[in-house]
Amino acid sequence: MSDALLGLGDALAPLTIGFVILGVLLGYVIGVLPGLNRPAALAIAIPISYYLTPLAAVAFLIGIAKASGAGGATTAILINTPGEPNAAVTCLDGYPLARAGKAKQALKVALYGSVIGDLVGTFALILLARPLATLALGFGPVEMSAVMVLALTFIAALAGNSLLRGLAAGAFGLLCATVGLDIESSTPRLTFDQVALFDGVPLLAVTVGMLALSEMIIQAEEVFSRPADAASAVVTDAAGDRFGWTEFRHVLPTFLQSSLVGTAIGLLPGLGPTVASFASYALAKRFAKPGEQFGKGELKGVAAAETADNAVVPASFIPLFALGLPGSVSAAILIAALTIHGVTPGPRLFEEQPRLIYGIFGAMLIAALVMLVVGRIGLLAFAQLTRVPATIIIPVVTMLCLVGAYLESHSVFAVGMMVGFGLLGYLMHRFDYSRVTFLIGFVIGPQLELSVRQALIITEGKVTSLAHHPAALTVLMVALVAAMFFMRTPRQARAEGEGS
Amino acid sequence: MPTFAPVSAPLSAMPIRSAVRGAALLAACLVLAVPARAEWPEKPITISVGFAAGGTTDVAARAVAEVVARKLGQPVVIENKAGAGGAIAATGLTKMPADGYNLVATTSTTITLDPQLMKLGYAPADFTYVAAVGEFPEAFIALPKHGWKTLNDAMAAAKATGRMNYASNTAVDRMISAAIAKKAGVALVPVPTRSGAEVVTQVMGGHVDLGYSSGAYYPQAKAGEIAVMAVLGDKRVAGLPDVPTLKELGYGISSVNLILFVAPKGLPGDVARKLDEAFAAAGSDPSIVSLMEKRSLNNFVETGAALAKTVQDHIDGYAKLIESSK
Numbered sequence: 001m002s003d004a005l006l007g008l009g010d011a012l013a014p015l016t017i018g019f020v021i022l023g024v025l026l027g028y029v030i031g032v033l034p035g036l037n038r039p040a041a042l043a044i045a046i047p048i049s050y051y052l053t054p055l056a057a058v059a060f061l062i063g064i065a066k067a068s069g070a071g072g073a074t075t076a077i078l079i080n081t082p083g084e085p086n087a088a089v090t091c092l093d094g095y096p097l098a099r100a101g102k103a104k105q106a107l108k109v110a111l112y113g114s115v116i117g118d119l120v121g122t123f124a125l126i127l128l129a130r131p132l133a134t135l136a137l138g139f140g141p142v143e144m145s146a147v148m149v150l151a152l153t154f155i156a157a158l159a160g161n162s163l164l165r166g167l168a169a170g171a172f173g174l175l176c177a178t179v180g181l182d183i184e185s186s187t188p189r190l191t192f193d194q195v196a197l198f199d200g201v202p203l204l205a206v207t208v209g210m211l212a213l214s215e216m217i218i219q220a221e222e223v224f225s226r227p228a229d230a231a232s233a234v235v236t237d238a239a240g241d242r243f244g245w246t247e248f249r250h251v252l253p254t255f256l257q258s259s260l261v262g263t264a265i266g267l268l269p270g271l272g273p274t275v276a277s278f279a280s281y282a283l284a285k286r287f288a289k290p291g292e293q294f295g296k297g298e299l300k301g302v303a304a305a306e307t308a309d310n311a312v313v314p315a316s317f318i319p320l321f322a323l324g325l326p327g328s329v330s331a332a333i334l335i336a337a338l339t340i341h342g343v344t345p346g347p348r349l350f351e352e353q354p355r356l357i358y359g360i361f362g363a364m365l366i367a368a369l370v371m372l373v374v375g376r377i378g379l380l381a382f383a384q385l386t387r388v389p390a391t392i393i394i395p396v397v398t399m400l401c402l403v404g405a406y407l408e409s410h411s412v413f414a415v416g417m418m419v420g421f422g423l424l425g426y427l428m429h430r431f432d433y434s435r436v437t438f439l440i441g442f443v444i445g446p447q448l449e450l451s452v453r454q455a456l457i458i459t460e461g462k463v464t465s466l467a468h469h470p471a472a473l474t475v476l477m478v479a480l481v482a483a484m485f486f487m488r489t490p491r492q493a494r495a496e497g498e499g500s
Numbered sequence: 501m502p503t504f505a506p507v508s509a510p511l512s513a514m515p516i517r518s519a520v521r522g523a524a525l526l527a528a529c530l531v532l533a534v535p536a537r538a539e540w541p542e543k544p545i546t547i548s549v550g551f552a553a554g555g556t557t558d559v560a561a562r563a564v565a566e567v568v569a570r571k572l573g574q575p576v577v578i579e580n581k582a583g584a585g586g587a588i589a590a591t592g593l594t595k596m597p598a599d600g601y602n603l604v605a606t607t608s609t610t611i612t613l614d615p616q617l618m619k620l621g622y623a624p625a626d627f628t629y630v631a632a633v634g635e636f637p638e639a640f641i642a643l644p645k646h647g648w649k650t651l652n653d654a655m656a657a658a659k660a661t662g663r664m665n666y667a668s669n670t671a672v673d674r675m676i677s678a679a680i681a682k683k684a685g686v687a688l689v690p691v692p693t694r695s696g697a698e699v700v701t702q703v704m705g706g707h708v709d710l711g712y713s714s715g716a717y718y719p720q721a722k723a724g725e726i727a728v729m730a731v732l733g734d735k736r737v738a739g740l741p742d743v744p745t746l747k748e749l750g751y752g753i754s755s756v757n758l759i760l761f762v763a764p765k766g767l768p769g770d771v772a773r774k775l776d777e778a779f780a781a782a783g784s785d786p787s788i789v790s791l792m793e794k795r796s797l798n799n800f801v802e803t804g805a806a807l808a809k810t811v812q813d814h815i816d817g818y819a820k821l822i823e824s825s826k
Contacts, residue, residue: 046553047578050562140707141691181584183692186618186671195591195621198584269701324719325701332697336559339794346719409588410581450694457691458665458707 007358010055011366019056020363023063024370028378030064031071034081034212034397035404037204038068042333054341054356059363061337065330066118066367069273069310070375073110077302078103078385079393081215085207086273086309088439089158089281093294093301100297101241104383108243109299110306111375113255117307118368120259121266121314125321126361133322136267141454142466146475147268148448151275153479155441156486157282160434163487169433173441174448176201183450196413204408205417206442210435213401213418214425216394223390247299254284254303262308266315269327270447273309278440280308286485314364321357323347540600540771544575547761548593550586550606556715556795557586560634560759561605563791567782572774585670586610590762591621598764600771603630608758609672612814616822617671624815628767629807631779632758633788634797636714638673638732639743640666641703644724651729652749654710655684665689666710667699672755673712675818676732678825679753680746700726714757718796732756739796753821756814758800776803 010016023045030041041064049057072084077094090110097106124132139147152170159166179190180200191197258280265276284304285294294301316328324346326332335345343353350357385393405418425435459465466473547565551557558580565576581589586606596602611624640651648654658664668674668690681688691708693699696716703711704725711717720726721740728743732755736745747754761779763772782788783801792799802810 042553047562137701137705140702140705183694184690188618193619195584195587198587269698319701323704324723325704326697332695333553336553336555339559344719344794347723347725348719409583410579411588446694450692454691454693454702457689 003354004358007355007360008362010355010359011059011362015053015056016059016359016363017366017370019052019060020063020367021370021374023060024067024367024374025063027064027067028071028371028374031068031083032074032378032382033400033404034075034083035208035400035402036407037072037084037208037404038065038330041068042330046333046336049337054338054343055359055363057337057341058334058360059367061330061334062360062364063367063370065313065333066310066364067371067374069313070111070114070118070306070371071378072309073114073302073306074107074378074382075385075397077106077110078382079215079219079397081212081397082207084273085203085211085439085443086277087305088207088211088274088436089277089305090302091211092158092281092305092436093296093298096295096297097299097302098386102297103386104241104379105243105247105299106302107379107383109247109251109302111372111379112243112248113251113258113303113307114310114375115368115372116255117259117262117309117311118314118371119365120256121263121311122361122364122368124263125314125318125364129318129322132267133319136269136319136327137323138471139268140469141451141458142469143472143475144268144270144447144451145455146469146472146479147271148444148451150475150479150482151271151279151440151444152448153483153486154278154282155437156483157285158278158434158436158440160437161432165432166434166437169428169435170437170441172433173438173443174445175441176206176438177442177445178449184453194413196409196411200446201442202405202409202414202417203443205405205414206421207439208401208404209418209421210425210439212397213422214429214435216398216401217422217426218429219390220394223394251299251303254300255307258284258304258307259311262311263315265308266312267318267327269316269319269325270450271312272316272328272443273312274439274443276308276312277305278436280304282486286482320345321349321360324349540768540774541572541574543601544577545569545572545601545603546577546579547603547605548579548581548589550581550583550589550604550610552582553580556636556797557605557607557759559795560788560791560797561761563788564605564631564633564761564779564782567785567788568778571778571781585614587614587620587622590627593762593764594622594626596764598628598766598768600763600767600775603761603763603775605759605761607636608632608756608760608811608814609670609818611760611762612811613672613818616815616818624811626765627762628765628772629804629811630761630763630767630772630775631783631801631803632760632807632810633779633783633801634759634792634795635733635800636757636759637718637737637740637796637798638712638714638755638757639717639721639737639740640729640732641700641711641713641717641721641726642709642729643703643706644727646709646727648727648729650744650749651680651746651751654729655680655686658684658686658688658709663687663689664709665691666712667691667693667702667708668712669693669696669699669714670712672757672818675821675825676746676753676755677712679821680751682825683751715796733798735798737796737798738793754817755821758810759797760811772804779803 030036072087073090076082076087076090077098080091080095082088094106155170181198261280262276265271281304292298319325319327320331405415549558549561569576589604593604677688699711699713700717702708717726721728730746731737734754780803
């Protein structure tokens, strides 16, 4: 117990709190800016963290990892341009809310959802790390394959106006995900002798191009086609733009449900925040009550997406702290930050460094609090973004996209890819092919392929061996039912909210 | 994102402000000193790391860069050019001038093995070999509950069904396992994974029988949650003195993966000599020795001509291995 108190004391030291605040600020800014995202922020931060104490380094990195998720919602809601790929679903309801003059309401739901999701994930980490990690270890390739099949059904749930076109876009996403070296034989696939494509199409180029740049092209087209009333299209400060007790009660069930979805997904390596926000949104939409119009500005839609993706970050640390195994990119980076200081995360970390662990837990809780404060202040400032004319936003965001794509790999090739996907995204929008389902296919493709191929080798290709994997069987049943449900749901007109 | 390794600051928690002040002072001195004699190095040196920030290669390269910067009196800039197992950084280097200001840090198999397996934009002859600092503790691992002491026990167990699977991570381990399987008269089936950490996770979850890991297994092995069946190098791993090498177990093969620093070919002799000296000094620096220990790297330091010979030996060894695993 004394270690716990000492650790929490360390977390409250001014230096630690200072680096939490610094991390949250940096993360928030990176999250807000489309084009710059978490990998870029962490790439900047890791070398800096080499010169800090272990706790300050971890606090700094945790602040960045957490806040970049929360900040990503801001531009998604205000200008339909997600700052982070996982905020792509936030656009679906967030932007219609902003158009209806309820920008502040949407931003508040996103912020409170982020903080609640983060806290649930963090408490799961603090209280249940060992049993949850053991549970996660039991999820082998066969179970993961089943989970990925379930994830595929989200395509049907989020297909937009036309199921067929939604599926086509999703399949195209899966195809793009096959580019790169084959995982078994290292044979280059669809790389056209470009070494830069050996690791696949760069994720950042795809997401920034598809989501941010293409949106800028769409908005530029709007400005040119009707310059006079482009500015007046947005209503600011509508009467109903507040978030009080009534609204909170309305979205509370979604907050809780999405926190659990996010925690569960964070626990399993290889899924990540983007899949979590898709899953949580699909679920919330599926269980919508009469009168709730998902895709047209439903608060629960924003809540579902933002809560789940923020629960993922702390939950993905569970295998790290319990077993010393990193379950996500952020977790792998924490390992690096710890080892540089001579602390080896491993199964005995709890016995060897209890004080440090409790310090980290303390820093995580402080980060949630700081996120709330920074977000609450930032919200007032950012809400003014809706007043900035598109003629200023479009060039600024376009430049950020170009810079972000370059920063990730220091290559012009990635910039070219990003621009290409931007144009492709614009064409898809024009012909009503969902960019969101494309993204689902692209994001889950690599893990789907890996898990299925692993499972086929392990089971020697025998379908009957599924009988030894009851969990996988259950998930597959759920996927089947979900697919039927999703396809039967009448899709609301313009459900995708790709603002036009 | 390029970052500077300060010329003087130690790796420990030196207060940032004084580090910055120190670096600024030093920079000022350098500016004054440089115009007097135009001798290499007269400007900062860039090392492109072939892997992402935070990985073993990156961490080692940054630590080495700091000592090298101190020895040469110029800052050393680290840039991460991750991708394709170091091939992106290596390809980029072939287009750089051989002036000693551009180096690449990557794993030795990026150069000794990968060009033999696929079409890449470089060949081993495109580089001047500056230094190798640290050897990865590559190993085959399993769950302790099987009761296998060495890889021979595991192969004996595999005889029962004639087949055993293992979590695979690289082309090297697929060739090595093919050679082992041939010798043991069983089928060793690789299950592909994307990272060393995933290998350890799959083994610990009991989803695969064996796993190949280049170092991620080490903390778990120390804690007794993972049993190490054999190490792949020519020598045993310092931290695991009881684990035999593949050669000791009678398989007659080995694989050594080093952290390698290379320059473009045709590096001027005096520049190469200065680099060799600086890296050799870095290799014996206490900060680097303790880092290798912490990262469970074998203490391996070689420079210049000796290294060039080692690299050629590795290339020949892999060529033989490729031939025998066909």
